[in-house]
Amino acid sequence: MKDLNDYFDPGFTVDDILGDSKTSTYVNDAYYALLRADMAEWSGIGTPLTEAERQAHEALILHENWLLDRRNFEQWYQLYTRECSYWIPAAHDLPGNPQFDPQSHVTIAFDDRRRMGDRIVWLRTGVAYSQLPPSYTLHMSTGFVRVPTGRPNEVKIRSQFLLQEMRSSNPVQTLSGWMGHVFKQEDGRWKIDRKLVSLLDGQRGHHNLTYLI
Amino acid sequence: MRDFSEPPIYDDLIETDRVHRTLYTDEAIFREEMNRIYGGTWTYLAHESELPKANDFVRRTLGLRPIIVSRDRDGKVHGLLNRCPHRGATVCRDDAGSTRRFTCPYHNWSFTNSGDLVGVPIEEGYGPNFDKSRLGLGKIRVEVYRGFIFGTLNHELPDLETHLGTAARRLDEWMDRWPGGKISVRNGQHRLMCNGNWKLVSDNSHDGYHPGYSHASLLRMRKDRYGGGVDMQWVLGNVDDGLQRLYDLGNGNTFLDQRPEIERYWYQSAPMPGEDSYAATLRERLGERAEPALDVVMGSGMNLNIFPNLLIIGNQLQVIQPRTVDSTDLIWYSTSIEADDLPPEVNALRMRLQEDFPSFGEPDDLANFEECQAGLSIPEMEWVVTSRHMDTGTEYVDGNGDLAGLPTDELGIRAFWKEWLIRMNATTKLEAK
Numbered sequence: 087m088k089d090l091n092d093y094f095d096p097g098f099t100v101d102d103i104l105g106d107s108k109t110s111t112y113v114n115d116a117y118y119a120l121l122r123a124d125m126a127e128w129s130g131i132g133t134p135l136t137e138a139e140r141q142a143h144e145a146l147i148l149h150e151n152w153l154l155d156r157r158n159f160e161q162w163y164q165l166y167t168r169e170c171s172y173w174i175p176a177a178h179d180l181p182g183n184p185q186f187d188p189q190s191h192v193t194i195a196f197d198d199r200r201r202m203g204d205r206i207v208w209l210r211t212g213v214a215y216s217q218l219p220p221s222y223t224l225h226m227s228t229g230f231v232r233v234p235t236g237r238p239n240e241v242k243i244r245s246q247f248l249l250q251e252m253r254s255s256n257p258v259q260t261l262s263g264w265m266g267h268v269f270k271q272e273d274g275r276w277k278i279d280r281k282l283v284s285l286l287d288g289q290r291g292h293h294n295l296t297y298l299i
Numbered sequence: 300m301r302d303f304s305e306p307p308i309y310d311d312l313i314e315t316d317r318v319h320r321t322l323y324t325d326e327a328i329f330r331e332e333m334n335r336i337y338g339g340t341w342t343y344l345a346h347e348s349e350l351p352k353a354n355d356f357v358r359r360t361l362g363l364r365p366i367i368v369s370r371d372r373d374g375k376v377h378g379l380l381n382r383c384p385h386r387g388a389t390v391c392r393d394d395a396g397s398t399r400r401f402t403c404p405y406h407n408w409s410f411t412n413s414g415d416l417v418g419v420p421i422e423e424g425y426g427p428n429f430d431k432s433r434l435g436l437g438k439i440r441v442e443v444y445r446g447f448i449f450g451t452l453n454h455e456l457p458d459l460e461t462h463l464g465t466a467a468r469r470l471d472e473w474m475d476r477w478p479g480g481k482i483s484v485r486n487g488q489h490r491l492m493c494n495g496n497w498k499l500v501s502d503n504s505h506d507g508y509h510p511g512y513s514h515a516s517l518l519r520m521r522k523d524r525y526g527g528g529v530d531m532q533w534v535l536g537n538v539d540d541g542l543q544r545l546y547d548l549g550n551g552n553t554f555l556d557q558r559p560e561i562e563r564y565w566y567q568s569a570p571m572p573g574e575d576s577y578a579a580t581l582r583e584r585l586g587e588r589a590e591p592a593l594d595v596v597m598g599s600g601m602n603l604n605i606f607p608n609l610l611i612i613g614n615q616l617q618v619i620q621p622r623t624v625d626s627t628d629l630i631w632y633s634t635s636i637e638a639d640d641l642p643p644e645v646n647a648l649r650m651r652l653q654e655d656f657p658s659f660g661e662p663d664d665l666a667n668f669e670e671c672q673a674g675l676s677i678p679e680m681e682w683v684v685t686s687r688h689m690d691t692g693t694e695y696v697d698g699n700g701d702l703a704g705l706p707t708d709e710l711g712i713r714a715f716w717k718e719w720l721i722r723m724n725a726t727t728k729l730e731a732k
Contacts, residue, residue: 104524113573114580118647176487189647191487192633192654198572207520208659214516216662255673291490291628296662 090149093275094161100210103163107199112169118189121173124242124280125181128266132231132244142276143243143269144230150278151225154298159206162298167272167279172197174299180264180284194288194295205298214296219254221297227265240279241269251297259293262286309723313716316686320675323496323683329624331723336607337362338729339722340550341442341449341462343609343618344368344378346484346632348446349395354412357395360620361450366439367391368448371413372399378439378450379414380731390436401436410436437731445474446482447609452729465699466552469603473611477595480638484616486650489631489657495668496675497608497621498715500629503664504602504610504617505553505711507543508687510534513667517659521569530569530655533560539693543706546697551606551718553711558600565590568597571651577644585642592641596648598656604711606718614653625672629665631657685712 135144146165153162166172174194177185188196197205208214229246249261263285270279283299307328312319322328338361345357345368356369358381365381367390381389383403390401390410400417402409409418414436422429439450442459444467449459460467474482493500503509511518511534521529533541542559561567565578581589598613610617620628633653635646675683688694688708697703704710 108524110570110572110574111576113651114576115644115647117573176489185487188650190635190650192489192631192650193487194489195658196572196651196654200570201572204520204524204570204659207524208516211516211519211523213519214663215513216666218666289490291492291630293492293494294662294665296658 090145093277094164098160098164100160100207103160103203103206107168107203110198110200113171113198115189117171118187121171121188121280124266124268124282125186127233127235127242128181128244128282130233130235130242132233135230135232135243139232139241139243140230143232143241143267144245146269146276146278147227147230147243147245147265147267151227155223155225157209157220159209159298163202163206165278166199166202166281167270167277168199170199170202170278171280172202172283173281174283174285175288178285178287178289180288185289194285194292195283195299209296216294216296221251221253221294223252223297224250225299229264233266235268239270241276243267243269249299253294256293261292261299263288309720313720315713316689317682317684318716320677320681320683323498323672323675324624326624329496329621333362333364333621334729335725336719336722337621338364338439338450338452339725339727340453340606340718341451341456341459342607343605344439344441344448344450346446346482346616347376347443347448348481348483348485350376351485352397354399355395355397356391356412358391358393361439361452362621365389366450367401367436368441368450369412371411375413376441376443376448377413378441378448379410380437380439382437383408384416384434384436414438439731444470452731453725453727454730454732455727462550463552463605464549465546465701466548466550466554466603466605468699469548469554469601470605470611473599473601473603476599477636477638477641480595480636480641483635483637484632486633486635486646488633489654491629491631491657491661491665493627493629493665493668494625495627495665495672496625497619497627499668499671500619500627501604501607501610501715502712503668504604504612505545505555505715507534507538507545507555507706507708509664509667511536511538513664514660516663520659525570530567533557539705539707541706545704545706545708545711547702547710547714549701549714551715553604553714555602555604555706555711556600557602561597561600564594564597564600569652569655571596571648571655573648573651577648581642581644589642592645593648595636595641596645596652598652606715613656614649615656629661631661685709685716689713 175186176194177183226248227245231244233242233244235242246264251259266282268280269276353374367379367381369377381391383390388405390403400409407420416431416434441450544556546554603611608619616632618630694704
């Protein structure tokens with residue numbers, strides 16, 4: 087894979103996000119159909135990654151975890167394609183549960199690139215009291231497998247995760263589940279095009295889920 | 300400081316311009332509230348669209364009581380206490396489903412979905428005088444107003460619609476934004492946990508004073524990215540110079556009306572994924588008829604608070620579910636509109652819009668409620684101020700006969716405590732029958 091440093095424009099700040107992707111033009115019936123097709127494919131039999139796949143894809147997921155745990159949202163944003171999504175269904179037992187369909191159900195998070203930008207700008211306002219003081223997180227991912235897909239030029243990687251979160255005056259919380267990352271080439275690099283976070287307890291209540299998973 | 304070694308006299312805790320901190324922190328008061336407030340008045344249980352067919356049910360709580368809301372074979376709605384009359388086990392352990400019988404897993408006593416006991420294994424062991432007709436599930440008095448199912452254990456209250464009074468008219472306005480459309484509550488929900496007393500949540504829902512401050516993050520993000528004119532910018536500055544109004548609708552019900560600030564719903568909506576793509580699709584297909592459809596994507600501009608646990612905010616039903624004196628679940632049920640003449644894209648957009656406030660607005664409020672709970676634990680600081688606009692001469696009676704005021708008026712909080720006191724002091728026996 088390309089050196090991870092190639093992903094990041096060192097001068098890219100939250101001010102650049104302010105002006106980026108201010109319209110929402112690609113979420114439509116076809117996009118929701120794509121996400122339903124993805125969900126069906128996530129139940130496929132995964133194969134452990136080859137060394138090349140580890141270098142290209144697992145390394146990117148591990149670095150994504152690292153960036154989120156450092157609250158480096160501006161670099162995190164640069165790992166994603168121009169027409170990306172970050173999606174956490176408010177449903178459990180995926181991919182089998184029909185309650186997942188985001189076209190007809192609200193989610194814990196359904197961010198296109200614009201809303202991902204909104205989320206970062208919101209976190210950076212300095213007055214988001216739910217993140218003052220901030221959450222410190224530890225992401226741990228394991229069980230990486232490549233899942234077959236019928237879509238050419240895309241790579242689907244499934245993994246299991248544990249996430250611990252600590253915020254001042256609050257006990258440490260643990261979240262767990264599986265993730266699906268769909269990778270696509272853009273500007274000569276593999277980038278994350280669609281990320282799905284399937285929480286073990288997505289249907290239940292959560293305390294202050296304002297940090298990024 | 301007051302001595303509360305004796306049982307509290309509630310009248311001493313609520314004064315015209317302030318209320319006592321122990322109302323938010325005292326466990327004995329909380330236990331009484333769960334019995335007297337929840338169930339002592341008409342309390343929201345569920346929406347009919349959640350149990351659309353005969354024999355459907357959902358599992359809920361009334362205060363802390365486990366209950367079932369069911370439809371019988373004829374479609375009639377029932378509220379049942381989820382407690383086997385035999386040894387006390389819950390008879391229903393699923394959140395939702397469809398069944399003609401609830402069978403207690405412990406000894407297999409079985410009940411119809413209207414609560415009658417119809418089966419007892421080896422029944423002869425109870426002897427010849429055993430009377431099954433006296434051993435049904437406890438029954439809650441239930442009434443439905445246009446799909447909203449309420450229940451009470453108070454058999455002296457007037458009927459639901461009379462009790463709701465002008466709140467029913469406001470509920471009509473909320474439901475009738477798309478003429479002929481039916482509200483559906485089958486589109487998932489956000490469940491937010493808050494380590495604060497449940498009344499901090501309801502206080503806030505009729506508080507037009509906090510948004511410019513507690514929601515500074517949401518407002519600043521929007522303004523920095525999209526400029527003025529987008530969602531909720533009307534809460535900045537001195538909102539009492541603006542057009543919002545707050546109403547006391549009686550029986551503890553209140554209404555914060557933001558609609559006068561909205562000139563064009565679609566253009567003043569919060570941003571949502573799919574906004575530009577679906578707007579283009581609809582305008583291409585429907586021409587000018589797309590505009591009213593796009594308008595019902597945006598939240599209603601209404602905060603309609605039905606005492607004690609239903610807060611209708613934007614397009615959502617926010618249900619307060621107390622857990623302990625200092626922890627509360629907030630369930631934000633999302634809604635869609637079912638109508639033959641409403642393009643389906645509208646509901647896809649509504650899903651995305653209804654994720655906005657639970658992501659960027661409500662969490663900051665919940666953080667503030669938790670800090671209120673922390674501060675209210677201090678015994679030497681006894682009181683909470685509720686006097687805003689009490690004597691500024693700005694309150695008036697509106698055309699419906701309801702007391703009205705400016706958006707930062709604390710009349711909503713005062714109306715809540717007035718009703719709270721009536722329910723807590725009531726001597727009416729609460730009964731399941």
